[in-house]
Amino acid sequence: xxxxxxxxxxxxxxxxxxxxxxxxxxxxxxxxxxxxxxxxxxxxxxxxxxxxxxxxxxxxxxxxxxxxxxxxxxxxxxxxxxxxxxxxxxxxxxxxxxxxxxxxxxxxxxxxxxxxxxxxxxxxxxxxxxxxxxxxxxxxxxxxxxxxxxxxxxxxxxxxxxxxxxxxxxxxxxxxxxxxxxxxxxxxxxxxxxxxxxxxxxxxxxxxxxxxxxxxxxxxxxxxxxxxxxxxxxxxxxxxxxxxxxxxxxxxxxxxxxxxxxxxxxxxxxxxxxxxxxxxxxxxxxxxxxxxxxxxxxxxxxxxxxxxxxxxxxxxxxxxxxxxxxxxxxxxxxxxxxxxxxxxxxxxxxxxxxxxxxxxxxxxxxxxxxxxxxxxxxxxxxxxxxxxxxxxxxxxxxxx
Amino acid sequence: xxxxxxxxxxxxxxxxxxxxxxxxxxxxxxxxxxxxxxxxxxxxxxxxxxxxxxxxxxxxxxxxxxxxxxxxxxxxxxxxxxxxxxxxxxxxxxxxxxxxxxxxxxxxxxxxxxxxxxxxxxxxxxxxxxxxxxxxxxxxxxxxxxxxxxxxxxxxxxxxxxxxxxxxxxxxxxxxxxxxxxxxxxxxxxxxxxxxxxxxxxxxxxxxxxxxxxxxxxxxxxxxxxxxxxxxxxxxxxxxxxxxxxxxxxxxxxxxxxxxxxxxxxxxxxxxxxxxxxxxxxxxxxxxxxxxxxxxxxxxxxxxxxxxxxxxxxxxxxxxxxxxxxxxxxxxxxxxxxxxxxxxxxxxxxxxxxxxxxxxxxxxxxxxxxxxxxxxxxxxxxxxxxxxxxxxxxxxxxxxxxxxxxxxxxxxxxxxxxxxxxxxxxxxxxxxxxxxxxxxxxxxxxxx
Numbered sequence: 001x002x003x004x005x006x007x008x009x010x011x012x013x014x015x016x017x018x019x020x021x022x023x024x025x026x027x028x029x030x031x032x033x034x035x036x037x038x039x040x041x042x043x044x045x046x047x048x049x050x051x052x053x054x055x056x057x058x059x060x061x062x063x064x065x066x067x068x069x070x071x072x073x074x075x076x077x078x079x080x081x082x083x084x085x086x087x088x089x090x091x092x093x094x095x096x097x098x099x100x101x102x103x104x105x106x107x108x109x110x111x112x113x114x115x116x117x118x119x120x121x122x123x124x125x126x127x128x129x130x131x132x133x134x135x136x137x138x139x140x141x142x143x144x145x146x147x148x149x150x151x152x153x154x155x156x157x158x159x160x161x162x163x164x165x166x167x168x169x170x171x172x173x174x175x176x177x178x179x180x181x182x183x184x185x186x187x188x189x190x191x192x193x194x195x196x197x198x199x200x201x202x203x204x205x206x207x208x209x210x211x212x213x214x215x216x217x218x219x220x221x222x223x224x225x226x227x228x229x230x231x232x233x234x235x236x237x238x239x240x241x242x243x244x245x246x247x248x249x250x251x252x253x254x255x256x257x258x259x260x261x262x263x264x265x266x267x268x269x270x271x272x273x274x275x276x277x278x279x280x281x282x283x284x285x286x287x288x289x290x291x292x293x294x295x296x297x298x299x300x301x302x303x304x305x306x307x308x309x310x311x312x313x314x315x316x317x318x319x320x321x322x323x324x325x326x327x328x329x330x331x332x333x334x335x336x337x338x339x340x341x342x343x344x345x346x347x348x349x350x351x352x353x354x355x356x357x358x359x360x361x362x363x364x365x366x367x368x369x370x371x372x373x374x375x376x377x378x379x380x381x382x383x384x385x386x387x388x389x390x391x392x393x394x395x396x397x398x399x400x
Numbered sequence: 401x402x403x404x405x406x407x408x409x410x411x412x413x414x415x416x417x418x419x420x421x422x423x424x425x426x427x428x429x430x431x432x433x434x435x436x437x438x439x440x441x442x443x444x445x446x447x448x449x450x451x452x453x454x455x456x457x458x459x460x461x462x463x464x465x466x467x468x469x470x471x472x473x474x475x476x477x478x479x480x481x482x483x484x485x486x487x488x489x490x491x492x493x494x495x496x497x498x499x500x501x502x503x504x505x506x507x508x509x510x511x512x513x514x515x516x517x518x519x520x521x522x523x524x525x526x527x528x529x530x531x532x533x534x535x536x537x538x539x540x541x542x543x544x545x546x547x548x549x550x551x552x553x554x555x556x557x558x559x560x561x562x563x564x565x566x567x568x569x570x571x572x573x574x575x576x577x578x579x580x581x582x583x584x585x586x587x588x589x590x591x592x593x594x595x596x597x598x599x600x601x602x603x604x605x606x607x608x609x610x611x612x613x614x615x616x617x618x619x620x621x622x623x624x625x626x627x628x629x630x631x632x633x634x635x636x637x638x639x640x641x642x643x644x645x646x647x648x649x650x651x652x653x654x655x656x657x658x659x660x661x662x663x664x665x666x667x668x669x670x671x672x673x674x675x676x677x678x679x680x681x682x683x684x685x686x687x688x689x690x691x692x693x694x695x696x697x698x699x700x701x702x703x704x705x706x707x708x709x710x711x712x713x714x715x716x717x718x719x720x721x722x723x724x725x726x727x728x729x730x731x732x733x734x735x736x737x738x739x740x741x742x743x744x745x746x747x748x749x750x751x752x753x754x755x756x757x758x759x760x761x762x763x764x765x766x767x768x769x770x771x772x773x774x775x776x777x778x779x780x781x782x783x784x785x786x787x788x789x790x791x792x793x794x795x796x797x798x799x800x801x802x803x804x805x806x807x808x809x810x811x812x813x814x815x816x817x818x819x820x821x822x823x824x825x826x827x828x829x830x831x832x833x834x835x836x837x838x839x840x841x842x843x844x845x846x847x848x
Contacts (some may be wrong), residue, residue, distance in 0.1 A: 010841075011442070016834060039526070042522060042525040042526040043525055044521035044522055044525050045522060045526075048518065124600045138637065141608070141609065141637075141638070142608040142609060142635065142637065143637075149610075150539075150609050151538075151539040151609035151610055151611075151638070152513070152538070152539045152543065152564065152609075152610045152612050153513040153514075153539065153542070153543050155542075155543070155546050155569070158838070158840050158842055168842070170845030171843055172842050173548070173549075173842055173843060173845055174550065174842065176550070185550070185551075186848070198525070272517060272521070272547070274513060274514075274517060274543055274546065274547075275580065276512065276513035276514050276539075276543065278512040278513065278514060278515075279514055314515070314518075315518060315519070315522055318453070318507065318508040318519070318529075319505060319506060319507050319508075319519070319522065319523075320730065321506045323504075327585075348506060349453060349508070350453030350454055350458070352508070353454065
């Protein structure tokens, strides 16, 4: 079906089911229980899961297939966001033109940056992309303020022209991003017993686009073009000796990857119409690299898992404060309670970076293949099958 | 073999289709009809404290969080009641807000608009926060204020000094207690003219982002009106840590005053560089060379150490003030944490009290009712003297402090001395002042 192999189809369907049922899967704890803190099934975070999933899928097309480590992918994310917000300001609040423009603009950006950067490989390529991204960041931060609104970030306002829409709604508010009238921010809450599940329009729009991107990525991975990219990764010189010019292929991969990032940036702006310069900062670029490595570079599902992992820590762990920890361990005697809180304190709340860093170290050291490798090992344990069979588990396809 | 595969595939496909079928009808319907976003239904109400816990303003954020915890304690009737005793409004009785116990959630803004909005969104969508407050940067304040306007909750700004927060980016659901760059200029300029004379030539170094620009514009306008001349204004990148290359040209520019429109670590570094270059011992145009830092905070003063001595600036509030409100707040903060609060802590504490009081007076958590109760509200006893929340732009008007770095500090907290308390009348401006023009409050949004 859809021109996919059996394994790919299974994987695709698993991802599709997970994406559609995410509001249930991510909300395992009843709303009023103490564990509700760990629920991730609210619209904003689910949207971030799939949007950064798209970003990581795109990054993986470049890094996982060609081995070119771009340290400037955040630039495309930022450019996509700015393009989308400008579309909201000038044309209409419909998300379709915004998404299209964000992909086009980031694609053009990628052509320019890629054309220059791809003349070098390895660390030099990484540094060049990093330099371009920092340049974009600084331009957006101060020099191009009329276009980007600097540090404050580009926002939609009541006096935007919006040729195909209204500047302000009838009751004096700013109009909302929508898909032919379906408001991105509207959601429906389904109460089943003590559970509350939120179904957000914005999430499902983003999830469907993520599934399309995922499908395209599978097709690229399995195509002759994907094979060429892998050949570049394994030995570029060999390709040149056989009379093939690798650069058009790498440039194409770079542009596709950049357009994925632009799409993610555009979607971010659709869910929340604001574009800030810090989206382009080098830390944001580094985060994409972390996501991909954490999940498993070169695998199809890995980057999506990695994106979810990092966003989960950023949004859930950073909100656990001492008060919450005290509530967890309140059954202990006072002295012991304070001791336990003091132990946990550095790892939650403002210490979420520390926890994430430790997890990253553990994963890189013990599971070099990322979360995907962890999954493979577990399924191998469970199935106890001979070695040659489990090298390829159903949920993954290593790049090499 | 193929048979089992087909079945599995069939099962998955059916599952996917069924899932989509279940999900689709629910997502395309309008949201449930409630009067306003996150109406508190149980015996408690949740406030969202969104402060920088990591990044350049983490110190301010930590102090803000302490103030919020103290405010919640006082609202729920704990502690010694702090400013509730001195507040001119007696609506709050220490029994929570409208009888509901106050609870709170915290988040990390990272001083990034994106992260701040994500954190605020999770408070609104997941934790059911009815009000968001905090922040230590104007960029973040403007971004979160916009979000709260869209989501239909009240935003009580924390430390934000840019004119834009209640100027071109003002919103009906957003309120600011802190003072702004215009007020700094208006309060500081007469003191500068008295201290340094009216025929000075100023050289500005400005952090290259919105707050820096509005401050430069405000200080320039205020000092030029008194006869000063601006020789040059140079923008410095926000991430700059070494300002030597920016200080060197100052010496030969003909200027005799250096104005540092920097905040936080930026200001600490630029001031240190300027002092290292010996600017303060220099003579220019036959006068002593002077340095001015328009926006001061105690946390910055501590970072700059010795260099801050004798330097003039402005601040929203200082713990050494002697009014009843300040004394009560400093006492309960000091008892709980062992040191006096910063101006960031003060403004955040006051904002929480003002919100709670407005809800109590309005008799409802409805953002529109709360906004109405805050608009045009006159109060006293919160440390700044008689204060007005102006209805036209949701900006507080109150006295502004002009301070100087102390020559002989008695403790590590006693770094600033109050030179003058500029009366409110002198820092007021029309709501349509050109520095604040270009925005509109819009109408209050109670959400879905």
